Amino acid sequence: MRGNKEARPTPAPAAAEADAASAVLRSKDLLPEILLRVGLPTCLVRAAAVRKRWLRIARDPAFLRRFRERHPPRLLGFYANVCTSTGPQFMPVSQAPELATTVRRASTLDDFGGHFYINDCRNGRLLVTVAVAGADHFGTRVLSPLQPTRGTVVLPPAPRLQSKDSQRWFFLPEDDSEDGAISVEVKYTQTGLEAQVRALESGIWGIRTNAAVVLTEAPQSEVQILPPVHGKIYMTFYSVQSHHEGILELDLAAARISVIPLPDRVRTYNFRLSCGEDAGLSLVHAEGSLPSIWSHIRSGNGAHDWVVLGDTIRVHEAWNRDDDVLMSEVDSNLEYVFMWMKVNRLLISMHLRSKTEKAYDARNFPNL
Numbered sequence: 001m002r003g004n005k006e007a008r009p010t011p012a013p014a015a016a017e018a019d020a021a022s023a024v025l026r027s028k029d030l031l032p033e034i035l036l037r038v039g040l041p042t043c044l045v046r047a048a049a050v051r052k053r054w055l056r057i058a059r060d061p062a063f064l065r066r067f068r069e070r071h072p073p074r075l076l077g078f079y080a081n082v083c084t085s086t087g088p089q090f091m092p093v094s095q096a097p098e099l100a101t102t103v104r105r106a107s108t109l110d111d112f113g114g115h116f117y118i119n120d121c122r123n124g125r126l127l128v129t130v131a132v133a134g135a136d137h138f139g140t141r142v143l144s145p146l147q148p149t150r151g152t153v154v155l156p157p158a159p160r161l162q163s164k165d166s167q168r169w170f171f172l173p174e175d176d177s178e179d180g181a182i183s184v185e186v187k188y189t190q191t192g193l194e195a196q197v198r199a200l201e202s203g204i205w206g207i208r209t210n211a212a213v214v215l216t217e218a219p220q221s222e223v224q225i226l227p228p229v230h231g232k233i234y235m236t237f238y239s240v241q242s243h244h245e246g247i248l249e250l251d252l253a254a255a256r257i258s259v260i261p262l263p264d265r266v267r268t269y270n271f272r273l274s275c276g277e278d279a280g281l282s283l284v285h286a287e288g289s290l291p292s293i294w295s296h297i298r299s300g301n302g303a304h305d306w307v308v309l310g311d312t313i314r315v316h317e318a319w320n321r322d323d324d325v326l327m328s329e330v331d332s333n334l335e336y337v338f339m340w341m342k343v344n345r346l347l348i349s350m351h352l353r354s355k356t357e358k359a360y361d362a363r364n365f366p367n368l
Contacts, residue, residue, distance in 0.1 A: 032057050036067055040074075042098045072278060075331050076106060078338070078349075079118050079126070088118055091360065093336060093349060105146050116141070120227055122172040127181060129170070140170060140181065150178075158183050158198065158205050171227040173199065182208075182228055184250075186235070191215070193237065195250055195257065211250055213257035228252065229275045229332075234260075238269050245269045247283075263294050263306035272337075274330040282309075282334050286325050289318035291337065293352070315339065317348050317359050 035057055038044050044067065048058035057063055076099065077092035090107040106124075116128040124146035129138045142153035161168060166187040173180040183198040183205065189212075197209040217239050225235040233250040245268075247260040262271075263283065271285035281296040283306070293309040318325045318341050325339035325348065340347045347360040 032063060036063070036070060039071075040096060040098050041067075041071065069278075072276075072333050072335075073123075075333065075336050076102060076124075078329075078331075078336075079121065088116070093351075093358070102146060105148070109143075109145060119170040120172045122227065123176055125172060125176075127170055127172045142172070142178070142181075153179055155179065155181055155200060156203055156205070158200075161185060162196065163187050169225050174228055174230075177201075179203070184225065184233060186225075193248065193257070197233070197250070197252060209250070209252045209255045211255045211257045213248060213259065215246075215259070224273055226273055226275050227332075229277060232275075234273055234275055234281060236269070236271075236273065247273065260296065260304050263308075265292075265308075266294070270327050272327045272330045274332060274334050276332040276334065278333075282330070284327060284330050284334075284337050286315075286327050286339065288324050289315045291315065291325065291327070291339070291350075293334070313350070313352070313355065315348060315350065315357065317341070317346060317357055318344075 031054070035044060035047055035054065038047060044058055048055040074094060076094050077090050079088040079090055088109060090103075090109070092103045092107070094103065116130040118126055118128050119140075120127040124144065126143040126145065128141050128143060130141055131138060139157070140155040142155065144150040158168070158170075162185065166185050168183060168185045171182040171184070173182055179200070181200040183200070185196045185198075187194045192213045192215040194212045195209075196207065197211075198205045199208045200206075215237075226233060231252045233252070235248050235250070236245060237248060238245050245262060247262065249258045249260055250256075251258070260281075263285075266283065266285045268285075268287070270287070271283050274282045274284065283294040283296070285292055285294065290312045292312045294306045295309050297305045297307060299305065315325050318339075321341065321344050323341040323343045325341055328338040328340055328347070330337045335352060337350050337352060338347065339350070345361065349358045349360070350356065
């Protein structure tokens with residue numbers, strides 16, 4: 001007669017899963033890879049608060065560099081001037097529940113007053129121009145709607161324009177200094193263009209760069225100017241007489257303006273530029289209802305070239321209505337593009353990776 005052997009008890013499935021999860025979380029190699037794949041920086045902050053070991057991983061500079069490469073800053077939304085007396089209105093594009101509180105803060109501008117114009121937005125801060133009561137000039141302010149405790153920073157007035165024919169733009173500095181700003185003054189001449197860049201540091205507007213460029217014909221108007229990125233400012237120009245367009249690169253360190261030719265297949269000024277810290281210079285051009293994305297490449301000998309990224313994109317809102325799209329804006333990370341349809345009066349935002357579209361009534365955006 002065969003003796004009975006005691007069977008080894010089988011661990012419960014839940015206990016086995018818990019043991020496996022615990023082993024993974026104790027692994028020095030796997031845990032950083034798991035934390036690297038959390039969806040949002042807010043999730044990483046919450047995870048870092050669980051244990052000291054997780055915190056040490058999350059604040060390691062090498063880990064943070066990898067996390068930023070994998071999760072570049074997402075576009076929370078955009079501000080637009082609307083046909084009301086309430087001033088700029090925030091239009092969220094992110095639907096992530098974790099960002100709901102941040103969206104509400106960005107939407108609350110009542111504390112700053114409604115009558116102002118937004119010049120630039122960088123890392124949650126706004127550089128705005130306001131009318132100063134009893135003064136013959138406009139004032140410049142820095143608002144921090146995402147961090148209300150910072151309050152409003154009042155910047156000293158910039159020097160007067162050098163010429164009545166000059167135009168000026170204000171931007172936030174690249175180093176995110178609390179009380180800094182950049183002023184770009186552009187003057188068109190008979191032979192080209194002159195630019196003067198001033199930087200606000202310690203309350204003083206000092207001249208940073210003076211540069212000029214000679215063009216084959218004098219430009220009559222600018223189409224777009226980008227904030228400084230890696231010490232360079234990009235702007236487009238347009239000649240009304242010959243319908244000629246081009247891109248100018250202002251190198252702040254070298255005090256030099258260079259001309260970058262457009263891609264051969266871009267024959268109209270229905271395009272917008274984008275330049276981010278990691279993405280480089282890009283161009284989004286539209287023909288009919290079909291945008292295309294171009295990336296700028298500079299060879300070792302200084303020659304300029306463009307490569308098209310992916311296939312031509314179809315804007316279904318415009319395609320279905322037999323309408324054309326006009327380029328409005330592209331965010332700095334080349335994540336979202338904004339277009340509007342002139343006939344149907346719709347503003348379209350498109351997430352470029354997923355091709356997801358959202359339509360807004362363009363009659364509420366008179367300045368687009």
